[in-house]
Amino acid sequence: MHIPDGFINGATSAGFGVAAAGGLGAAIKQTGRYLSERQVPLAGLVAAFVFAAQMVNFPVSIGVSGHLLGGVLAAVLIGPWAAFVVLSVVLIVQGMVFADGGLSALGLNIFNMGFIGAVGGYAIYRMLLRVMPKDGRGVTLAAGIAAGIAVPLSAMGFLLQYIIGGTTTVATGTVFTALLGTHLLIGIGEGVITALVVGAVVRSRPDLVYGAPDYAGQRTEVLT
């Protein structure tokens, strides 16, 4: 769910907007060579994949369905900074073309889902990778657990924004409990599906998985 206008006050929203724009600029620089303008079609297709995956619902339990958020998935597949750029593009288009997520809340959403979800989630993934068995299964498991942690962590990003500039008098503790409860559940779904998707790609095209170490399969540079 994207934050709409009015949940967080104007100054905080604007601050996060400026931070998100700066971060996006830095991420574009970071991706430098391999997300050069030449490979824009590739990044565009990955963005279309993330967007489409977010539109396909999957039953989680009786009466509850969810969909992939794709932060850690994108980061493991194409790298954390490219994933940040791709998720920001998805969020900008959702906000401005599909009216999903408030215009003033764009920076808040990019911070939570793009920065914490993809870049933060990828950092967790790299840490987990060290303690996992050194094979394809280790990569799959690390990606799944990182995705499961990244979702409640993104929700904590909202909590931070709420503490700084929340517009309601609901106690922070109440917001924390409500957010954590729902997002732990969402995180389980996200983790399971991320692990399965990464596993499927690692088995068939390990060379396409940016975050997979060499032992997961031979990497080849397809584009020169």
Place this chain on the structure above:
Amino acid sequence: MAGGGHVHALYRHGDSPVHRLRPQVKIAAAFLFVFAVVATPREAVWAFLIYAAILLTLATWARLGARFVGTRMLIETPFIIAALLIPFFAAGETVTVLGVDLSRSGLWDMWNILAKATLGLLTSIVLAGTTDIPSMLRGFEALRVPRVLTAIMGFMIRYLDVVLGEFRRMRVAMQSRGHNPRWLGHAKPYATSAGLIFVRSYERGERVYLAMASRGYTGQMPTRPGDTATIQQWAVAMLAPVTAWVVAAAAWWSM
């Protein structure tokens, strides 16, 4: 770029003055307007009525139609439900409404979120309803958004339906073979398909790139020289956000 004449779900073809405004002007105006709404003190109910009047005037002027706007407002439903719960959880003194004790400040919280989220959504609908995607991208470029970003957006939107179509076909194929997912434990076939669709999307991206490279693509999209907006265009479009900021300032002053 971005598929000539590509029309998206939220765009309403038309030739109103709102449609004809340069996109960069509209995008800037929409952001300024929404921030004015968000910055308004919630007790100034009259200010929100003025904002709503401005947006509804624009929507009518652009001939968006009540049904078009109404169905697109439905995206807000989960937040309306969340907002309606706030008075039960907020702290402070309570008022009794129909025999239920509700927090007085919680009711204001609810009003604040409902009003601002609805007005923000309405702004997005007017913007997206009167600006097609190629124009939106040209508007971003005129506002100095990095070209890499607008180019990725263009490709994403152009191939979104292709990738979505693959997801749908995959689901139909699985269902016709008896796949009937009921809970998360049944996610494996879906996830394997999603992995396959990722590989296909990636490979399609490579093919698109190679096809473009063989036609002389060197990293720069040929674009039509963007229409620059005149001072008059800016002046006309800024009427709405400037009014909104004056109203917001007046609302603060009257508090």
